[in-house]
Amino acid sequence: MLPFPSRLLSSSCLLLPSLLLPIAARAQTNAIPDPKTGTWHVATVVLPGGPKHWGGYAEVQTRSNSLFRQYFYTELKGGVSYDVAKNFTLMLAGGRYSTADYRDLSAGPLNVEKRLWQQLTLTQFAARLKLEHRYRMEERWYRFRDNVVPTGFSRYRTRMRYRFNTFLPLNQPTFTDKTVFLSVYDEVFFNPRGPYFERNRLYAGLGYQFDKHWTMQAGWLNQANYTPASYRQNVFTPQTTLAKNNVVLSVIYRLGRPATTSASPEYVPSQPD
Template sequence: MLPSSHHPILLTSLLGLLPLAAPAQTNAVPDRQVGTWLIGTVVLPGGPKHWGGYAEVQTRANGLGRQFFYTELKGGVSYDVAKNFTLMLAGGRYSTADYRDLSAGPLNVEGRLWQQLTLTQLTSRLKLEHRYRMEERWFRFRDDVVPAGQRRYRTRLRYRFNTLLPLNHPTFTDHTVFLTVYDEVFFNPRGPFFERNRLFAGLGYQFDKHLTVQAGWLNQANYTAASYRQNVFTPQTTVAKNNVALSVIYRLSRKASTAPPEFVPSQPD
């Protein structure tokens, strides 16, 4: 059981997500079809010299296990400044296609580089994670008309607040069942400033120090800024979609001169 002294902490953390998840007064366009996210990650934890990293492959589908249209290949290098403070430099390739005609090739290919810092608060049971990220993004659209060799460029800021609660053990160890809830907001300096909101709630199982699996519900809402063109005002539009998210995290072993810190199985992306 979770000590009663930590109930207010958990309640406060979860209530803090509600304002971010609350729908804005916009033209809402819900997608009634449930999508699928599949994520596979390999993590190299920071060792005696604090350096680590990760690599990940991700694919998404418009329906449940069908109509796949999106892939991510990415990886990065991390440095543990302190026990609960990690910096990361990472990048990846992101490809979006039309699931109705995959043979035509991707509609858009994005190259991305980002800088990130993660702060983790480890109470006696509840784990809180604050993740801050700045992204540089280069796009190549299939039907876009731009000079040869050039790409469109954008930047974006992201913040994720993540909570993880082990259920059958006081800490994350072998055979640990846990709950995880996070909310992530995306900010575009060029507008719309509030570009996206991603809310996840799921259940995970840590088999041992290497293997962790998670499954849950993920809602992603994208926002299009209001516009006024040719004497016609169009309010902000929100397109939201529910997804089933399944992930596998494999943590590599490495030699350490001291006992490693508690591993918190947070999804790297």
């Protein structure tokens, strides 16, 4: 009988058909185009799990409404991880998320979100191609400006997320020094209070791993938010989709561990976001 991590990893592959949901949902909704392209800047420090399996990360992120201007959003977050096995990691993390009006930043944030999440990550090393399955459960607390809660919102919400990420080193068989690689992922967001299918993120990027410490990526990300259909005052409003393209620039610094007699493990350049 397979050990528990292997059985869990095999079972996780059954969720791959869920990646088809965003495509079907888009085809059945009214797309609301946004001609602007936003920008995401992500800087992360990662402590990989060492001989005692404990690790963690810290991250700062900013986003803009337009290309390299109209910044309105910041994230500060971090967490502690534990490597149950080579391809099986648990994490407990949290963060602060602040959203403002880019036209009046001096007025302070429109809302501040505090978030806590529990996460399970499964990694498959299939020859040259690396596959990652990430499952996350979030608890979210909101504080709004002037303590006024907008219609349709609440001060506490939960959310579930699943991300399927693929990595392909181009000039090396594994991820090592001076490795050029491709990264593609799709992430779906589910809200138990509705809209149940809340969001989809599709990402494609090109990266470069300089050495065991530094990795950089530049990519394109499409984030689609879904508003459920409604029937109010004898008026039916169909489900709508608000999608936005973003340029993502990220840098990851991986802290070193004391040298051991065993060979260094291979790490995939996954973005913790």
